Amino acid sequence: MTLTLSEVVIPTFTKGLNTLTHILTTAQEHAKANNLDADAEYPGARLIDDMLPLAFQVQNATKTVHLTLARLQGKEAQPWDNDEKTVADLLARVERARELLKSADAAAVDARAEETVTLPLGQQSIQITAKASVLNQGIPNFFFHLQTAYAILRSKGVPLGKRDYIGSFLAQ
Incomplete structure (x- = not known):
């Protein structure tokens, strides 16, 4: 059985965004239940x-989805503003990234798997296959920001546990 790049990328990012939505929503609910201002x-x-x-962690998790999908589909990624100030703004940004995944062209992703793409790394860039860019930069970077968002909310007292983080990945 062969696993295609689209079968790795699209579900992984989708489930990660589901986790991000869940933990942000849990934070809102926790704030409301404890008379806190979630946006503050x-x-x-x-x-x-x-x-x-x-906010930066959510912006960069979603930016990773946006840029990775554009690269994999051979499209020019238009920059997104990073002006989210509220939890509702952050949730809307996550939904925007989720919509990109819903409209992703799996055939285009799979067709580019072995093509060389340019991967910006700070002030430099490298030439790497699209598949390698996903496996060695896109997915690890996405998970770094997702996990950091989770840890920040935990540190603020939001009642989150491993099930909140991993649950979306195990859901069918």
Whole structure:
């Protein structure tokens, strides 16, 4: 049995975005139940002073989806503004990324798997196969920001556990 690139990318990102929606929604519910202002508590929250806040983590998880899908479909990715200020804004951004996944052209993704793409890395870029860019940068980067968002919300007292993080991945 052969596993195609689209069978890896699209479900993995979709399930990760489902997790992101779940943990953000749980944070909203926790804030409401505890008479907290979710928009004051969470978007700017950090694990440590020199780490970027929750809003950045959500923006970069969704940006990774956006850029990876564009690269895999041979499209030019139009930049997204990073102006989300509220939890509702962050949820809307996650939904925007989810819509990209719903409309992704799996055949185009699969056709480009072995093609060489340019992968920007800071001030430099490398030439790498589309498949390698996904497996070695896209998915790890996505999970880094997803996990950091989860950890930030946990550190703020949101009642999240492993099931909240992994549940979307196990759901059919």
